[in-house]
Amino acid sequence: MTKAFGEGPDRVLALNDVSVEIGENEFFTLLGPSGCGKTTLLRLIAGFDHPTAGTILLNGEDISGLPPFKRPVNTVFQNYALFPHMTVAGNIGFGLEMLGRSKPDVASTVDEMLRLVRMEALKNRRTSQISGGQQQRVALARALAPQPKVLLLDEPLSALDLKLRKEMQIELKRLQNETGITFIFVTHDQEEALTMSDRIAVMSNGSILQVGSPREIYDHPSDRFVANFIGDTNLMEADVVSAANGTARLRLPSGVEVDADVPDGMRPEGRVTAVVRPEHAALAGDAGAAMLSGTLETVVYFGTDTHYHVRLPDGGLFTVRAQNARGHAEARQQGSPVGIHLSERSVQVLRD
Ligand code: ATP
Numbered sequence: 383m384t385k386a387f388g389e390g391p392d393r394v395l396a397l398n399d400v401s402v403e404i405g406e407n408e409f410f411t412l413l414g415p416s417g418c419g420k421t422t423l424l425r426l427i428a429g430f431d432h433p434t435a436g437t438i439l440l441n442g443e444d445i446s447g448l449p450p451f452k453r454p455v456n457t458v459f460q461n462y463a464l465f466p467h468m469t470v471a472g473n474i475g476f477g478l479e480m481l482g483r484s485k486p487d488v489a490s491t492v493d494e495m496l497r498l499v500r501m502e503a504l505k506n507r508r509t510s511q512i513s514g515g516q517q518q519r520v521a522l523a524r525a526l527a528p529q530p531k532v533l534l535l536d537e538p539l540s541a542l543d544l545k546l547r548k549e550m551q552i553e554l555k556r557l558q559n560e561t562g563i564t565f566i567f568v569t570h571d572q573e574e575a576l577t578m579s580d581r582i583a584v585m586s587n588g589s590i591l592q593v594g595s596p597r598e599i600y601d602h603p604s605d606r607f608v609a610n611f612i613g614d615t616n617l618m619e620a621d622v623v624s625a626a627n628g629t630a631r632l633r634l635p636s637g638v639e640v641d642a643d644v645p646d647g648m649r650p651e652g653r654v655t656a657v658v659r660p661e662h663a664a665l666a667g668d669a670g671a672a673m674l675s676g677t678l679e680t681v682v683y684f685g686t687d688t689h690y691h692v693r694l695p696d697g698g699l700f701t702v703r704a705q706n707a708r709g710h711a712e713a714r715q716q717g718s719p720v721g722i723h724l725s726e727r728s729v730q731v732l733r734d
Contacts, residue, residue: 383436385422396422397433398588404566405580409558411567413575414585415611420568423585424534427566429453440531456530460537462521466510470501473509474523481528495523498557515546519553526561535567539574551578572612576600584608600659604645605733609657616658616700617732622650630731632656635696638673642729655732660703662728665690665720672721676700678714692720 385397397419404410412420425431427438429450437446445453464473475492483491496502499519504512509520518538525533535554539547555578558565569575575582576596583593584607592604603609606617620632623639630650632642644650666672676692679699683706690702702722714720 383423383426383433383438385419385426385431386434395588397426399436400585400588400590401436402583402590402593404564406564407562409555409565409567409578409580411569411575411579411582412585413569413572413582413611415570418585419588420570420585421536424457424536424566424568427532428455428457428534454531455534456525456528456532457534457536458521458525458538460540462517462541464509464517464520464524467508469506469508470512470516470520471496471505473520474527477524478527491527495527498526498560499523499553514542515550518542518550522554522557526557526563529561530563532564532566535565537568537570539569547574554578576612584611586611602643602645602730603657603732606655609730609732614660614701614703616660616663618656618658618698618700619653619696620656620729621653625650630654632729632731634674635694636672636674640673640724640729641727642731643727644731645733648731648733650731655734657730657732658724658728660689660701661687662725663700663702664704664723664725665692665702665714666723671723673724674700674722676720676722678716678718678720681714681716690714690720692722 383397383400384395387394387396400423412423414420422431426433429448433446437444439445440454465476468476471492474495475488478488478491496505499522501516501519501523504516509517539550542550551574567578579596581593581595582599583590584599585591586607592599592608599608600613603612609615609617618634620634623631623633625644628644630642630644631639632654633639642656674694676694678690679693680691682689687703687705690704692700692702694700700722
């Protein structure tokens, strides 16, 4: 699907030939930086906007031509968009009344939704008189009430403080599990995407770069953008010694050879960029022989773990993350030479 805004020199390609298949009952996340096209994709699915080219299929049926209210899709917006003068129950039931549901039907669905989001006690409170977290629950209940097949959530937690945000992440997971509705969730927060999603699509500049489970995306990022956007990364240039299906033998700058994973369909040759996560590396001496060596530049204590920043001979900085054992005093001196060991199968070749 493609979506362009404007004409001539002002033309913006918000989505550039994006194609994605989302499963039933899936918690699917669109993750990417501001301006990458996440909201545009959500608006096209909702029907608030129309694609320049391409179609949207729901269970094999083309819904691209349907107006928003005829699609079995509902949206939870970032700002909740509740009616402040109405009660909690009134807000949840409003859409159902508009659909022409009978009064007893509306009342019983509203009660069911109040139970689902654990807001029974505040049923008759006006939404201007409840907290931000409670408003969020009402917005969710209202969107779930007509039992859509797909619920679209556009950065729904961004207005909440960190503690409430964490609580609502768990709550959203529970709601998705209990209702079995497909959730398409938009965020630019990589941690949120990793903890909540069944699968993630990483977007940049109007394109989807990689789709996979949180573990696949984290352990096997396909290119530099995905590797850098998700988690901490160490990038290294390395020479390909040999390559077979899905794997390659690389010579690291130190001359040491390691086996590395390769993105699907890529045939690496010559010089490539490879990535290693800091927690998959250890200072040598703790865990076997050194594969890289350098000078320990800084040691940063984080409570649960410690980050060691090592300056390599080529000038690059390599981060090693080690879990802290209780009572273990730091023996490494900043400025001293250190070796780095990489765990088995921790190196991943990138496409670019
Ligand atoms: P954010 O996280 O900031 O909301 P996003 O990933 O949701 O960003 P979009 O809102 O989808 O990004 O925007 C994608 C691109 O399309 C941006 O360059 C944006 O400026 C442009 N764009 C979006 N809507 C319009 C519009 N109505 N007219 C012109 N350009 C638009």
